[in-house]
Amino acid sequence: MEKFLASIDRRYIYIVLLLVVLFPLIRPIGLPISISSWTESFYAVIDQLQAGDIVVMSIDYSPSGGPDVGPQAVAIFDHLMAKNVKVIGVSFLAEGPPQLQQIINPYMEGRGKTYGVDFVNLGYAAGLETAIAAFNADMKRAFPVDFFNTPTNTIPLMQSVTDANDVKVVMNFATGIPGPAEWVRQLAGFSPDILIGVVTVMGPQTEPYYQSGQIKGLLSGLRSAAEYEVRAGMPGSAAAGMDAQSLGHVVIILAMALGNLAYFLGRKGGAK
Amino acid sequence: MRRSLPLTITSFVGFWIVFDYFVKIDFVRTWTVNFTNWVIIVAAFALGLGAVNLLRIHGKRVTERRPGWMESSVLLVALVYMTVTGIFLGTSSEAFLFAFTNLQQPLSAAMFSLLVFFIASASFRAFRARSIEAAVLLISGVILMLGRAPIGEVIWTKFPDIADWIMQVPNLAGNRGIMIGAAIGIVSVAMRVLLGIDRGYMGQE
Amino acid sequence: MLETGRIFAMISLLVCWVAVYYFIDRARKGDVPTLRRIPGLDALDEAIGRSTEMGKPVFYSPGRGNLTTSSAAATIAALDILGHVALSTAKYKCDIVVGISDPAVYPLAEEIVRTSYRTANVGDMFKPEMVRFLSPDQFAFASSCLGIMSREKVGAAVMMGFWQAESLLLAEGSAQVGAISIAGCDRLFQIPFFVAACDYTIIGEELLAGGAYLSGDPIQSGSLAGQDLVKLFAVVLLVVGVVARTAGSDYFVKLLAK
Secondary structure, three states: HHHHOOOOOHHHHHHHHHHHHHHHHHOOOOOOOOOOHHHHHHHHHHHHOOOEEEEEEEEEEOOOOOOHHHHHHHHHHHHHHOOEEEEEEEEEOOOOOHHHHEEEHHHHHOOOEEEEEOOOEEEOOOOHHHHHHHHHHHHHOOOOEEOOOOEEEHHHHHHHHOOOHOHHHHHEEEEOOHHHHHHHHOOOHHHHHHHEEEEHHHHHHHHHHHOOOOOOOOEEHHHHHHHHHHHHHOOOOHHHHHHHHHHHHHHHHHHHHHHHHHOOOOOOHHOO | EEEEEEHHHHHHHHHHHHHHHHOOOHHHHHHHHHHHHHHHHHHHHHHHHHHHHHHHHHHHHOOOOOHHHHHHHHHHHEEEEEEHHHHOOOOOOOOOHHHHHHHHHHHHHHHHHHHHHHHHHHHHHOOOOOOHHHHHHHHHHHHHHHHHHHHHHHHHHOOHHHHHHHHHHHHHHHHHHHHHHHHHHHHHHHHHOOOOOOOOHHHHO | OOOOOOOHHHHHHHHHHHEEEHHHHHHHHOOOOOOOOOOHHHHHHHHHHHHHHHHOOOEEEOOOOOOOOOHHHHHHHHHHHHHHHHHHHHHHOOOEEEEEEEOOOOHHHHHHHHHHHHHHOOOOHHHHHHHEOOOOOOOHHHHHHHHHHHHOOOOOEEEEEEEOOOOHHHHHHHHHHEEEEEEEOHHHHHHHHHHHHEEEEEOHHHHHHHHHHHOOOHHHHHHHHHHHHHHHHHHHHHHHHHHHHHHOOOOOHHOOOO
């Protein structure tokens, strides 16, 4: 038995995992999704915003982390648009602006919103943390033109902002650097609330900022995006992916159990 | 001179930028921005060096028809395409966005999703309850996985609460310890580098 | 003149620097602290020796950090360790392949490996292909590293520095080719992957102490003793803060926010 278990080719585990993850994507099970305190706090900050308030969304996630973090940004942008909150989109990662554009594209051609008035994509500023510092101190100087090379000082939405104190909330969606630590450091002394959305594995490391109150809400991975969609009453792609994630977790737990069974049987055999 | 000049520049600029973080003086801030811009320019030249290295290794493989030359030629074509469209047409151009959306994004996401398979094989191969500590780690890992996925709630409604407790108490305690230790280490490394005590990154003397 | 919200951080930084400088000064005068063993760093020579015996190259990567963000310290520490590893591979006349992600790190790494081979009097063994710039993109870099491990059948994989989600891919990839793997990272959320999948893991500040540990430089070792004193300062702050907060005082919270 132990020999059989120890000799299982890892590719069989891969196939089982692939099938188990694919199944609920084709035929959803509809497992219930509860809302965590992280997501609830995030939602509360967004829900308090009034029509006409301005917020910053910094899209600092890589294309690879997009499937895990992107749905958070999509859900929140949709929620902000529904509340008529204005959004300044920026990025301090070179791959950020095209991904931000994908989020705002549905609103570029209709839905009652206007580019430059309700939202803007300022593009990318090089320099990582120092660029974030420059943006907080003077937004138009840090981004002289937007993603489409329009001078920032001619964009209506940008007329009422100078520095970070002119916005209500700053949100950072990240998969690494720049991420929560950089934003918390560079917004020290400024007034906006900080909200963070990160890739799943970054959640535990970001938790201390949440508990200390330095950030007001935290989303971690696809699960948090699903929770936010459910909380905001706008179920989307993230909620649909939860069943697959659940079954994936079960397969990994079974793999661990099998691995340990093989280990203990092998040890027992060795002790004889 | 070959070492002392770069070390002097490193020290001066490093201390300047640290000073700028704590004070509100326009002159200091302006020069910090200038120094940062220079870093970006130097990094751009370094990117050029990297591109030359890529061209040399993969160009040689293609011209000598060594194993993997097909993959190398794909890499070279992609390198030239993204460079040309990004520089001459801009990153908001259709040509650039086409490659970004249809190639880079799905390929990156595919590599990222490969992680789940590697986690599965690692969990089968390496996550063993070899000792009491390892067993505790394993059990908390299982509880967290169940607590963070909707299926956990279906099995037992308490799983999310226990998972939250694990995250917010023992995990956070260890987390803070490592964070504080690493942060102090970073400050110490920064000081050694700025004072020219740590020169290992410049090569053996 | 001082930025509000950053005054306490400035005082803490000064305390940190004074403490570290004090112990560096003591080390200069001959009072060198004893360092505890770090098994992961001790295992480097074993891994290189094993690779040499098997006639396989050693794979080394200083991670995906750069020199201008908070990942700089880990990257510099990884470059310090690269100097030691490259010197050992040069002495053993073993091949090394260094995978680089950040373009600014590439010339530094090349210079380190080149001078290491020169120091070991085998300068002619150095080949520019030993240090390879792979890609700044996270998973393009990861797939390149996996490709190198599998094609060149490395005998040891050493991964130090700043890592993100690619950590498990590389750790598991090295296990699949049967390489002995040693990893070091100061990012908490990648340490579990390395601990689970690698033979040896260097955790948090152990990585940052790597250069001092391996070089045996008494002055650098002194700085580590200074770090311990600063840790004590952090512990005192924590305890006083917890007691004050529990007693209902928010004096320390306000002090930290100054």
